[in-house]
Structures are given as structure tokens and as C-alpha cells.
Amino acid sequence: MPHKGTLPARVSAEITHAAESGGKAVNITIDDGPDPVWTPKILQVLQDNGAHATFCMIGPHATANPAVVEKIVADGDRLCDHTVSHNTRMDHSPEAYQKSQILDAARMIQQASGGVAPMYYRAPGGAFTPYSRHVAAIHGMRPLGWNIDSRDFYRPGVSTIVNTVKYELGNGPTMLFHDGGGNRSQTFEALRQLLPWLKSQGYTFSFPVR
Numbered sequence: 198m199p200h201k202g203t204l205p206a207r208v209s210a211e212i213t214h215a216a217e218s219g220g221k222a223v224n225i226t227i228d229d230g231p232d233p234v235w236t237p238k239i240l241q242v243l244q245d246n247g248a249h250a251t252f253c254m255i256g257p258h259a260t261a262n263p264a265v266v267e268k269i270v271a272d273g274d275r276l277c278d279h280t281v282s283h284n285t286r287m288d289h290s291p292e293a294y295q296k297s298q299i300l301d302a303a304r305m306i307q308q309a310s311g312g313v314a315p316m317y318y319r320a321p322g323g324a325f326t327p328y329s330r331h332v333a334a335i336h337g338m339r340p341l342g343w344n345i346d347s348r349d350f351y352r353p354g355v356s357t358i359v360n361t362v363k364y365e366l367g368n369g370p371t372m373l374f375h376d377g378g379g380n381r382s383q384t385f386e387a388l389r390q391l392l393p394w395l396k397s398q399g400y401t402f403s404f405p406v407r
């Protein structure tokens with residue numbers, strides 16, 4: 198079992214995108230870490246701008262970087278389960294595999310954080326199934342989608358990342374970035390430019406609805 202003691206209250210199994218605060222808000226979500234180099238830099242940018250984010254973590258990366266996970270929690274940011282193996286074809290895999298990918302990662306993240314459980318579940322590459330959403334939901338993790346893919350993963354250049362986010366801002370509040378998967382200097386710089394700009398446009402920083 199991923200949680201010691203009582204199981205957290207189940208949440209909806211529907212994929213969430215909306216901002217908890219309502220109003221003119223964005224949800225920054227950051228996937229594939231934590232990373233010992235890039236996550237602390239991104240945390241600093243968030244802090245410099247009074248912003249918060251939801252970090253979708255790969256279980257073994259959390260296990261390898263517990264101090265980074267603890268810093269994320271201490272900063273008031275939220276944790277999200279992004280599985281053990283980041284298998285973007287897991288929707289074609291047996292249910293037992295899907296279940297262990299989700300619950301084993303949840304346990305790793307909770308152990309690394311010093312006891313704070315992930316509040317969301319994001320399937321790698323969006324490879325959700327009704328079953329995996331149900332497993333996550335009954336363990337207190339709301340399935341988490343996105344509205345805006347910054348496409349930072351492919352390192353297209355800082356200005357392209359910034360312009361993609363600005364262009365897609367009408368799609369909805371939840372934005373996808375990455376702190377894992379290699380050199381994230383472009384993501385770091387794009388956030389350094391985007392966060393003050395979003396504030397100047399009247400946006401606040403929220404979390405996805407659970």
C-alpha cells in the first residue's frame with residue numbers, strides 16, 4: 198500500500214484542468230523530475246515571482262533526490278505522481294502493471310517527501326486509461342491533464358517556448374513544462390521571462406482542481 202495508516206479520501210477520476218482559485222489564473226505543472234540541477238533553479242524562479250507549481254515526479258527520481266522533494270513541499274508547491282518508468286505506452290499494458298506503476302511511484306514520492314502524498318496523477322504522455330484514473334482516484338490522486346504544452350521538452354529555443362505559451366494561453370489554465378529529461382536551461386529561462394509577464398497580464402498562480 199502506498200499510504201501508511203488511513204487512506205486519503207478518494208477524489209474524482211475525471212481528468213482535471215481547471216484552476217482551484219478560479220478567476221484569471223494559471224496552473225504551472227512541471228514534469229519528469231525532480232532533477233538535482235534544474236529543479237532547484239526552477240524553484241528559485243518560482244519563488245522570485247511569488248509563483249507556485251505542481252511537480253509531476255518519476256518515482257525513482259524522487260527517491261534519488263529527497264532533499265529536492267522536501268524543498269518543493271517546503272515552498273508550498275504540490276506533488277504529482279508521474280509513475281515509476283515513464284512508459285508512454287502503459288495504456289496498452291496489463292492493469293496489474295498500470296497499478297504498480299502508479300502506486301509504487303506514489304510510495305516513493307511520499308517516502309522522499311517525508312510523508313507528504315502526491316495529490317495528482319499524470320500519465321506519461323497522457324496515456325491514461327479509465328482503470329488507471331480509477332486507481333489514482335481511490336488513492337487520493339486526481340488525474341491531471343494539461344491545456345498548454347510549452348513543448349519545452351524538445352528544446353526549441355527560449356523564444357519559441359515563450360511564444361508557444363503566449364499563443365496558447367486561451368486554451369485553458371494548465372501549462373506543461375519539464376524539469377527532467379536533460380538540460381532544462383531553456384525551460385528555466387522561459388519561466389524567468391513568462392512568470393513576470395503573466396503577472397503583468399493580471400494572472401495569478403493556482404493549482405489544478407482536485
Ligand SMILES: [Zn+2]
Pocket residue numbers: 228229279283321322
Ligand atoms: Zn513526462
